[in-house]
Amino acid sequence: MVSEEEQVTNEAIADRLASMSRLLVIAGDDRHRSGAYERAARQVERLALPVAGLGEEELIRIPGIGERIAGEIREIAQTGSFQELDDLRAVVPESLIALLEISGVGPRTLHLLWKRLGILTLDDLERAVKSRRVRKLPGFGAKKEEMIARGIRQSRDRPDRMTRPQAGALVARVAALFLDGEHAVAGSYRRGAPTIGRVAIVTTAAPDGLADRIAAVAGGAPLSVRFTEPARYGTALLCATGSAGFLERLGEAALARGYRLSPDGLVDADGRLHTFASEEEVFAFLGMEAVPPELREDRGEVELALRHALPDLIDLCDVRGDLHSHTVWSDGRQSLEDVAEAGDERGYEYIAITDHSSKVSPEALAKQRAAIEQINRGHDCELLCGSEVDIRSDGSLGYENRVLADLDLVIASVHSGFAQDQDVLTRRILTAMENEHVDIIGHPTGRLLDRRPPYAVDLERVMAHAAETETALEINSSPHRLDLEDIYIQQAKKRGVKLAAGTDAHRTGEFANMRNGIMLARRGWCAPDEILNALSLSGLLEWRS
DNA sequence: GCCGTTTTCGGCCCGACTGTTTTCAGTCG
Numbered sequence: 120m121v122s123e124e125e126q127v128t129n130e131a132i133a134d135r136l137a138s139m140s141r142l143l144v145i146a147g148d149d150r151h152r153s154g155a156y157e158r159a160a161r162q163v164e165r166l167a168l169p170v171a172g173l174g175e176e177e178l179i180r181i182p183g184i185g186e187r188i189a190g191e192i193r194e195i196a197q198t199g200s201f202q203e204l205d206d207l208r209a210v211v212p213e214s215l216i217a218l219l220e221i222s223g224v225g226p227r228t229l230h231l232l233w234k235r236l237g238i239l240t241l242d243d244l245e246r247a248v249k250s251r252r253v254r255k256l257p258g259f260g261a262k263k264e265e266m267i268a269r270g271i272r273q274s275r276d277r278p279d280r281m282t283r284p285q286a287g288a289l290v291a292r293v294a295a296l297f298l299d300g301e302h303a304v305a306g307s308y309r310r311g312a313p314t315i316g317r318v319a320i321v322t323t324a325a326p327d328g329l330a331d332r333i334a335a336v337a338g339g340a341p342l343s344v345r346f347t348e349p350a351r352y353g354t355a356l357l358c359a360t361g362s363a364g365f366l367e368r369l370g371e372a373a374l375a376r377g378y379r380l381s382p383d384g385l386v387d388a389d390g391r392l393h394t395f396a397s398e399e400e401v402f403a404f405l406g407m408e409a410v411p412p413e414l415r416e417d418r419g420e421v422e423l424a425l426r427h428a429l430p431d432l433i434d435l436c437d438v439r440g441d442l443h444s445h446t447v448w449s450d451g452r453q454s455l456e457d458v459a460e461a462g463d464e465r466g467y468e469y470i471a472i473t474d475h476s477s478k479v480s481p482e483a484l485a486k487q488r489a490a491i492e493q494i495n496r497g498h499d500c501e502l503l504c505g506s507e508v509d510i511r512s513d514g515s516l517g518y519e520n521r522v523l524a525d526l527d528l529v530i531a532s533v534h535s536g537f538a539q540d541q542d543v544l545t546r547r548i549l550t551a552m553e554n555e556h557v558d559i560i561g562h563p564t565g566r567l568l569d570r571r572p573p574y575a576v577d578l579e580r581v582m583a584h585a586a587e588t589e590t591a592l593e594i595n596s597s598p599h600r601l602d603l604e605d606i607y608i609q610q611a612k613k614r615g616v617k618l619a620a621g622t623d624a625h626r627t628g629e630f631a632n633m634r635n636g637i638m639l640a641r642r643g644w645c646a647p648d649e650i651l652n653a654l655s656l657s658g659l660l661e662w663r664s
Numbered sequence: 665g666c667c668g669t670t671t672t673c674g675g676c677c678c679g680a681c682t683g684t685t686t687t688c689a690g691t692c693g
Contacts, residue, residue, distance in 0.1 A: 151676055155665035185666050225690050260684055450677090450693055475693060477680060507693095512681080534692060535681055625693095 127171045129163050132195050135204060136160035136188070141216045142207045144226040145233070158183040163192070171196035214239050222270035222571070223263070231256055245271055269538070273572060280314035281340075282568050283598045283635065289318050292336045293344070297324050305345075305359035311413045311638035313601040314568055317341040319359045323349050351383050353395030358382040364417025365410070372421055373405055413641040418609075430644050435637045437647040439655055440469035440500075441630060442559065443507065443530060443593065443621025448487055449474035452626040455487075455494050455502060461627040462500025468656045470630075471505040471528045471621075476517030479506070484522065501656060503527040507561055512536040514550035516557070523556035528663070530593065530621070532561030533574065541575040548581055552590040558663060559619045559651075560585065562595040562602040569599065578603075582611050591617040591651050594643075596636025597629070608643025617662070618643070619651040 140156035143149075162183045163170050170178070170192060178189035194201040218229055218241065232238040235256055236247050247253050248271065254264040281289070286308050294302060303309075306319030318341065326346040333344055347355035358366060359382070370380045378385040384394040385404065395401045402409040407424040411432060414420040423429050444458055445451030453461075455472065462470040472491060479487065488504045495501050505528035509517035512535055516523070523529055531551040536544070551557055563581060564573035585592055592611050595602045600623070603611070608618055620636035622629055640650055647653040654662060 149665085152665050154676070158666080183666070187665060223690075227689055258684065258688075262683055263689095266683085266690090445693085477693075478678090509680090509693095532693095537692090538682095 126169055127196050127199065129166060129170050131199075132170055132192055133160040133164040135195050135200060136163065136191075138213070138216070139204045139207065141219060142204070142211045142213070144219070145215050145229055146207065146211050147226070147230050150226070155183070155185075156188070159188045212239050217241065218244060221267065221274050223266035224270060228267075231258075241271065241274070266538070276572075278314075280316050281318070282314060283308070283601075285569075286315040286318050289337065289340050289342060290320070293318075293320060293333055293342065296329060296332055296336065297322055303356055305356055306343075306361060309360050309412045310362065310415055311635075311642050313604065313639070317343060319343050319345070319361075321345045321347060321352070321356045321359045323347060323352060345382065347382070350394045350396055353397045353399075353401045354380065354384050355382045357398050357401055360412055360415065362416055365415035365421065368417055368421035369405075372407065372425060376405060378405075411641065413638055414644070416642070418644075431646045432641045433637060433645050433647045433650050433653060435634055437650070437653045438467075438620065438633055438637060440467045440471070440652050440659070441622055441624065441633060442471045442505075442528065442619045442652050443473050443561065443595070444470055444624045444630075445474055445507075446472060448472075448483065449478035450625065453624070455490055457627050458624075459494050459498040459500055459502055461624075461630050462502070463498050465500075465630060467500045469501045469503055469659065471503040471530075473505040473507040473528065473530050473621075475534075476506055476508040477534070481518065481522045484518075484526075488525070505529060507532050508557075509534050510547050510551045512539070512547070514547040516551060516554060520554070520556065523554070526556070527660075528559070529557050530559045530561040530619075531557045533565055537565060537571075537574045539575070541577055544575055545577040545580050548576060549584045552581075552584050552588045557590060559591045559593050559621075561593045561621075562600050562623070563592050563607075564602050564604070566602055567599055568601065573602075578607050578610075582607070582614055582616055585611065585616045586614045589617075591619040594618050594620045594636045594639050594650075595623055596620055596632045596634075596639070597623045598632060598635055601635060601639055603639075603643075605639055605642035608640060608645060612643060612645055612649045617651045618645060618649060621652070 136156050137160040140153045140160060143153035143156065162181055175189045175193055178184050178192055179186060191201040191203065215229060215233055218224055232244065236252055238244050238247055248264055248268045253259055253267060254261050290304050301324045302320055302322040305321050306317060308315050308318060322344060345355055345359045373380045373385060377388050384392045386392055395404065399409050408427050408429050410420050410424045410429065420429065446453055446455055446458060458470055458472065491502045491504050505526055506518065507530045510531050510533050511517065516531060533547065548560060552560065564576055566573040592603055594608060611618060618640060620633060620640060622632040624630045651659065651662065
C-alpha cells in the first residue's frame with residue numbers, strides 16, 4: 120500500500136493515458152480507440168481529487184472512463200504503468216510521439232515515415248527531407264515534402280516562451296505558497312507581453328524555507344522570485360517589472376537628479392539609501408508621472424513621464440462591447456442566449472455575433488437574425504447580427520454582397536492558404552478591405568502563439584490600405600492569438616486606423632479575455648477614441664455608415 | 665475504448681479547403 124505522499128498524481132496518470140493514446144495513433148489503431156484514451160487522460164487531469172485513491176467502481180462513474188481504463192488506472196496507481204502501454208512501447212518507439220507535433224505530419228504520414236523510411240527522430244526526418252526521400256513515398260509529392268520541411272523549421276524555430284495562460288498557471292501555483300497580499304507578479308507578464316520568457320514574482324514573505332518549495336512548485340519552469348521587505352517594495356517591484364530598456368532610461372533620469380536606482384531603493388551621492396513602499400512614491404520622488412507597466416518598453420515613455428505628458432490610455436472600463444464572438448450556430452459552445460446573458464453581466468451595450476461564414480448558410484443566417492431579434496427583447500446588452508466571413512484563397516469572400524449588406528458588422532478573416540507568398544496573401548486582404556461591407560480585418564497575422572507563426576502578410580500595405588478604406592484592424596484578444604502585436608497597433612493608430620478589440624469567444628468564460636486585448640491596446644499607446652468598441656452602440660453604428 | 669440503449673453494436677463533430685491523386689490525409693475553425 121502506497122502512502123498518501125507517494126500516491127501517483129493525476130498528472131502522471133493522465134500522462135500515461137495520453138502516451139497510450141498517441142502510441143495507438145502512430146501504430147495505426149482505430150482513431151476512436153485512441154480518442155477514448157485521450158478523453159480519459161483529459162478527464163483525469165481535470166479532476167481535483169486524486170484518482171489514484173479511487174476504487175474501480177468509483178472510477179467507472181467518471182465520464183469517459185469505462186471498465187477497461189478503470190482497471191488500467193488502478194494498475195498505474197500500483198505500478199506506475201500498465202501492461203498494454205508497456206507492450207505498445209516495445210513495438211512503437213516513443214521518440215515518434217514528438218514528430219506528431221510537426222505541422223503536416225499526421226498519424227498516417229508518420230506511420231509511413233516510420234515503416235518505410237525508418238524515421239524515428241526529428242533529425243532523421245530532416246535528413247530524409249533534405250535527401251528528397253520523403254517525396255518518393257506513395258501519395259507524397261514535392262509540395263507535401265516542402266510542407267513537412269516548413270513544419271520542421273517551425274518546430275526548430277519555436278521560441279521557448281510561455282503563453283499568458285501557461286504563465287498564469289505557474290503564477291497561481293506559486294501564489295498558493297504565499298499569504299494574501301504578500302506577493303505581486305512583475306516582469307513581462309505584468310507589462311502585458313503576449314508571451315513570457317520568465318515569470319517574475321516579488322514578495323515580502325520571509326525567505327526561510329520557501330525557496331525549495333517554490334522550486335518544487337515551478338518544476339523547472341523559468342521563474343525568478345525577489346524577496347524584499349515592505350519598505351523597499353516600490354523599487355523592488357519596479358526593477359523586477361522592467362523592461363531592461365525602460366530601467367536604463369529610468370536609471371539615467373534618476374542619475375540626472377543625483378540618485379542611483381537599485382532594487383533596494385535610490386542611493387544618493389553620499390551613499391544614503393532612500394526606500395519606497397510603492398512604485399508611485401518612486402515616480403513622485405523623481406518628479407515624474409507614474410508609468411503604467413504596459414508602457415515600460417523604452418519607446419519614449421520615460422521622457423514623456425518626466426514632462427508629465429504620458430498618453431491617455433484606454434481602460435477596461437471604457438469598453439462598451441465585444442466585436443467578435445461565436446455560438447453553437449458555428450463552432451462555439453455557447454447559445455445566443457448565453458452570449459446575451461454574458462453581455463448583461465459585463466454591463467456591455469452590445470456584443471457582435473460573428474459566426475463563421477463557412478458554417479452558416481445565408482438561409483441559416485436569416486434565421487439567426489430572427490433569433491437574435493427575439494433574444495434582444497429580453498436583454499439590456501444588444502446582440503448584433505454579424506459574421507466572420509472567410510477571405511478565400513482567391514481573395515473573394517465567403518458570402519455574396521447581398522448577404523453582407525444585411526449584416527450589422529462584418530469581420531473578414533483568412534482561414535486558409537496560410538502558405539501563400541507574401542504578395543498573394545497580402546493582396547487577398549487588400550481586396551477584402553475594398554469591399555464596402557467589410558468593417559474589420561480579423562486576426563491580421565493569423566499567428567497562434569504556441570503553434571503557428573504569422574502568415575506572410577505585409578502589414579505596412581495592410582495598414583495603409585486600412586487607412587484608405589476606413590477598415591478597422593482587429594486586436595484579437597484570445598491569449599493564443601493576441602493579434603495584432605502592439606508595435607503594429609501603435610503604427611496603425613498613427614495612420615488613423617481604428618482598432619477593434621474582440622475576444623473571439625467560443626464559450627462565455629472567454630469574454631473575460633477582453634482584458635488581454637485592452638492590455639495590448641495600452642501597449643500600443645491607444646486612447647479610448649482609437650478603439651472601436653469603446654464607442655457607444657449608436658457611435659458604432661454611426662462609424663459604420 | 666466508451667457510451668447509450670433499439671441490452672449488442674454502431675457512432676464517436678464536421679464541412680471546406682488543399683495537395684496529391686482519382687479516394688485520401690491533413691489542416692482549419
